[in-house]
Amino acid sequence: MNAPIKFYQTGTFTVGNRLLSPEQRTVQASAERTNALNSGHRACQGCGEALGARYAVDAAMRATDGELIAANATGCLEVFSTPYPETSWQLPWIHSLFGNTAAVGTGIAAAMKVKGKLGTRVIAQGGDGGTTDIGFGCLSGMFERNDDVLYICYDNEAYMNTGVQRSSATPYAARTATTMAVGGEPGATYGQGKNLPMIAMAHQIPYVATATVADLHDLEAKVEKAMSLHGARYLHVLVPCPLGWGSASHDTIRLARLACETGVFPVFEAEHGEVTAVSKIRHRVPVEEYLKPQKRFAHLFGTNGHPDMLAKIQADADRNIRRFGLIDEVTA
Ligand SMILES: Cc1ncc(C[n+]2csc(CCOP(=O)(O)OP(=O)(O)O)c2C)c(N)n1
Numbered sequence: 001m002n003a004p005i006k007f008y009q010t011g012t013f014t015v016g017n018r019l020l021s022p023e024q025r026t027v028q029a030s031a032e033r034t035n036a037l038n039s040g041h042r043a044c045q046g047c048g049e050a051l052g053a054r055y056a057v058d059a060a061m062r063a064t065d066g067e068l069i070a071a072n073a074t075g076c077l078e079v080f081s082t083p084y085p086e087t088s089w090q091l092p093w094i095h096s097l098f099g100n101t102a103a104v105g106t107g108i109a110a111a112m113k114v115k116g117k118l119g120t121r122v123i124a125q126g127g128d129g130g131t132t133d134i135g136f137g138c139l140s141g142m143f144e145r146n147d148d149v150l151y152i153c154y155d156n157e158a159y160m161n162t163g164v165q166r167s168s169a170t171p172y173a174a175r176t177a178t179t180m181a182v183g184g185e186p187g188a189t190y191g192q193g194k195n196l197p198m199i200a201m202a203h204q205i206p207y208v209a210t211a212t213v214a215d216l217h218d219l220e221a222k223v224e225k226a227m228s229l230h231g232a233r234y235l236h237v238l239v240p241c242p243l244g245w246g247s248a249s250h251d252t253i254r255l256a257r258l259a260c261e262t263g264v265f266p267v268f269e270a271e272h273g274e275v276t277a278v279s280k281i282r283h284r285v286p287v288e289e290y291l292k293p294q295k296r297f298a299h300l301f302g303t304n305g306h307p308d309m310l311a312k313i314q315a316d317a318d319r320n321i322r323r324f325g326l327i328d329e330v331t332a
């Protein structure tokens with residue numbers, strides 16, 4: 001029923017890379033690499049956002065021959081990379097407000113058009129809070145006008161920079177500073193929140209995709225594809241956050257992979273509102289395997305745990321698997 005499991009690591013581990021043919025290897029350092037997000041930044045050890053941004057922006061640089069400008073919302077990615085007067089960015093980069101980075105990206109793209117610099121491309125990027133909450137209006141406008149910007153959301157599922165407050169991308173049951181693990185149904189409330197990739201699809205923009213830091217080649221390929229297109233494009237990248245998730249820094253990639261293999265986070269592409277490709281689950285696992293290593297879900301386990309809440313999370317993962325056809329021949 002499931003796709004065959006590959007017996008090597010396709011991520012950034014050297015041991016796994018050694019087993020791959022050269023073209024399949026994930027290259028961390030090479031003379032050609034732009035290193036758009038350079039060393040010296042102050043992200044936590046194991047930060048998925050730093051990893052995701054490094055690969056995404058380098059791929060965008062490659063796809064545009066370095067003719068790229070980035071607008072960046074307030075949040076961890078901005079704070080850890082640009083403590084004044086230093087910067088880790090090796091491309092023209094502007095810090096917008098927390099909520100208007102999509103509009104700033106639009107403005108830059110318009111300015112490039114007016115100046116006749118049609119080869120200069122634009123990305124706008126931010127965390128889930130900056131994207132799904134405060135920046136949502138600007139982003140929806142950018143989609144609706146089909147502005148020529150790739151927007152990348154690095155989703156760590158809360159407002160991490162300011163101390164782990166809930167965002168509208170925080171998953172059900174997760175403990176944050178504002179969704180405490182108390183009461184009959186502890187953590188974030190069920191049925192609230194927003195599914196931004198699907199909302200982006202509803203705008204029928206040229207390209208929407210999801211990705212994770214567990215498959216960096218997939219992330220790079222999606223950025224490259226997005227940069228080959230014009231108009232509004234949206235990429236939603238799941239980026240585990242050891243600090244906010246209460247996970248080990250060495251588990252970032254494993255958790256991103258488990259998010260996919262449980263069905264919790266479907267990885268797909270869509271063009272003009274229609275799903276065109278999905279990453280199939282190779283080895284299906286129950287959601288407990290994904291949730292247990294994260295302290296933000298610790299209240300769901302043990303003698304005073306909440307099997308009823310676990311069942312809801314499993315049901316949602318199963319629905320993703322059905323909705324996106326993540327497993328071949330699944331009938332229920
Ligand atoms: C208008 C406004 N409100 C609040 C803040 C404070 N603030 C800065 S970053 C941030 C949270 C960022 O969260 P998110 O966008 O999810 O990014 P992350 O830090 O998790 O990567 C907040 C609340 C601000 N800078 N501007």
Ligand code: SF4
Pocket residue numbers: 042043044045046047048049050076080156160161240241242243244
């Ligand atoms: S708090 Fe999370 S997102 Fe922010 S730098 Fe640390 S690991 Fe990265």
